[in-house]
Amino acid sequence: MRIGIVSPYSFAVPGGVQGHIRDLAETLTSMGHEVSVLAPAERDDEIPDYVVPAGRSIPVPYNGSVARVSFGPISAARVRKWLRAGDFDVLHVHEPMTPSLSLLACASARGPVVATFHTAMTRSRTLAASKGAAQLVLERLTARIAVSTLARRVQVEHLGGGAVEIPNGVMAANFVSAEPLPDWPGPGGALGFVGRFTEPRKGFGILKDAFVQLATQRPDLRLLVLGPGDPTEVLASVPPQIAERIEFLGMASDEVKARMLRSVDIYVAPNTGGESFGMILTEAMAAGTPVLASDLDAFRRVLDNGTAGRLFPVGDATALAESASELLDDPRMRSELSERASVVVGDYDWPVVAERVLEVYTAAIEASGGTVTEEELPESLQDPLE
Numbered sequence: 001m002r003i004g005i006v007s008p009y010s011f012a013v014p015g016g017v018q019g020h021i022r023d024l025a026e027t028l029t030s031m032g033h034e035v036s037v038l039a040p041a042e043r044d045d046e047i048p049d050y051v052v053p054a055g056r057s058i059p060v061p062y063n064g065s066v067a068r069v070s071f072g073p074i075s076a077a078r079v080r081k082w083l084r085a086g087d088f089d090v091l092h093v094h095e096p097m098t099p100s101l102s103l104l105a106c107a108s109a110r111g112p113v114v115a116t117f118h119t120a121m122t123r124s125r126t127l128a129a130s131k132g133a134a135q136l137v138l139e140r141l142t143a144r145i146a147v148s149t150l151a152r153r154v155q156v157e158h159l160g161g162g163a164v165e166i167p168n169g170v171m172a173a174n175f176v177s178a179e180p181l182p183d184w185p186g187p188g189g190a191l192g193f194v195g196r197f198t199e200p201r202k203g204f205g206i207l208k209d210a211f212v213q214l215a216t217q218r219p220d221l222r223l224l225v226l227g228p229g230d231p232t233e234v235l236a237s238v239p240p241q242i243a244e245r246i247e248f249l250g251m252a253s254d255e256v257k258a259r260m261l262r263s264v265d266i267y268v269a270p271n272t273g274g275e276s277f278g279m280i281l282t283e284a285m286a287a288g289t290p291v292l293a294s295d296l297d298a299f300r301r302v303l304d305n306g307t308a309g310r311l312f313p314v315g316d317a318t319a320l321a322e323s324a325s326e327l328l329d330d331p332r333m334r335s336e337l338s339e340r341a342s343v344v345v346g347d348y349d350w351p352v353v354a355e356r357v358l359e360v361y362t363a364a365i366e367a368s369g370g371t372v373t374e375e376e377l378p379e380s381l382q383d384p385l386e
Contacts, residue, residue: 001361003028004088006079007039008100010057010068011047014228014251016279017094017118020147020168025050027169027354038082038101040070054078054101069100079104090114090361096137106140112364116145117154117163118276142364145357148298151276164360167302168279169353172345175258175286181224184263188220189328192264192289194257194280195271198229203270203294208234209317210270214324215242221328226252226260261287265334266327269293272315278302281309282348285341290334292323308341 007021018039025035029050040057041047054075057068079101083091092114093102106113144163146152152163184190191211197204204225211223225231226249235243249260261267267284269291275298282302284291291309293299303309310327312319327334346352 001033001358002087002089003033003035003361004083004086004091004105005035005037006091006093006102006105007037008067008069008093008095008098008102010040010045010070011037011051011053012041012045012057013068015067016168016277019279020116020118021094022048023169023171023350024354024357027350028358031351031354031358036082036086036088038079038105040068040075040101052082054082060099067098067100069098071099071101071104075101076104076108080108083108083110090364092116092357092361095119096141103137106137109140112142112361112367113140114143114145114360114364115141116147116166117151118147119151119154142367143360145360148277149301150298166353166356166360167348168277168282169350170279170282170286170345170348172286172349174254175261175283176288178255178258178262178287180263181256181259184222184224185265186220186222188218188222190222190224190264190266191324192260192267192284193223193225193227193270194260194267194283195227196229197225197227197231197234201272201274203272203315204234206270206272206315206317206320207268208238210268210321210324211246212238212242213318213321215245217325218328221245222247224260224264225249226257257283258287261289264289266324267291268320268324269299270320271296271299275299282345285309285338285345286349288338288342290327290337291341292320292327304340304344308344309337 005021005025007018009015009017011018021037025037028035035050037051038054039051041053042056043053054070055078057070060067060069090112091109093105094116095118096102096106096115145166146163147168149165152165193204193207195202215221223246228251231248261284267289269281271294275296278299281291293309293311294314295311310323312323
């Protein structure tokens with residue numbers, strides 16, 4: 001199958017959607033399909049060889065973060081050129097309502113189009129302000145995928161109609177086989193965090209406060225942080241003797257991320273909102289690292305209602321510290337959480353997820369210009385909206 005995938009966000013900057021697209025493309029290629037990805041990027045950016053750069057991107061605030069997108073007549077021309085050259089059996093666009101390449105690809109597509117929706121904002125000014133443009137895009141879609149129940153609910157509330165729910169995947173083998181970093185986790189235990197620690201919604205400030213509480217009583221406890229940002233400001237309120245026990249790895253490769261997750265006793269996800277899934281949770285689960293996460297609906301679903309990870313009240317640093325303390329003192333509990341997580345995460349392994357995506361592709365191709373209804377999908381994909 002010849003498959004064209006469109007990313008709305010720059011591949012030169014790490015992100016959940018970009019990671020999803022990368023892993024899907026590589027999994028489909030390993031299964032024998034021919035895959036090309038179009039994404040905002042410059043030719044001299046470090047991007048995979050299957051990614052076609054669509055040119056310079058610009059930063060735009062979106063969903064509490066900053067997205068780098070491409071839009072305008074030059075981008076539209078590059079989209080059309082890529083579509084003509086690719087002659088794809090199916091086009092797979094991600095976040096088609098974002099003003100970027102996916103929206104432009106929908107406008108120029110002539111064959112079956114599958115769209116994946118990642119965002120789970122129940123109130124979206126963007127969608128409310130662009131209902132006319134949204135309708136034009138929706139008319140081009142043959143089938144829709146949502147990465148979570150919350151993302152699927154957005155389809156019902158804002159766009160009309162539903163979408164088949166297929167979760168984000170995880171390259172489980174890459175995490176299982178990773179070696180811990182030297183000298184980690186250490187005899188006093190270690191907590192871990194991955195993400196843009198300067199973004200409020202990622203909740204690092206909550207983890208920082210909890211760590212200060214814990215570190216006062218645990219002189220050898222350490223915190224390992226991976227992600228972009230300047231740690232100077234976030235550490236300003238931390239006592240120096242505790243700050244020196246927080247190590248920042250900065251931006252790092254996926255290999256280092258896998259090793260980092262294998263290097264801590266507990267992975268902490270203190271996010272405060274805006275999450276539709278929680279890909280880092282599945283990565284930690286695949287690494288065999290117990291997860292302690294905010295009780296967000298999306299996280300609760302990934303963690304099987306708390307059986308595959310521990311949950312604490314959103315924004316509560318004291319509750320976080322108490323839960324982390326219990327887990328650090330109870331190796332058996334951590335082991336039980338890891339064992340349950342290893343079972344749950346099997347459903348998120350990319351070869352399993354990619355097979356479900358291929359079923360949607362096949363249904364879209366067979367629809368030959370029409371729209372795939374839920375009844376026309378294979379039974380394995382007919383999940384009711386909860």
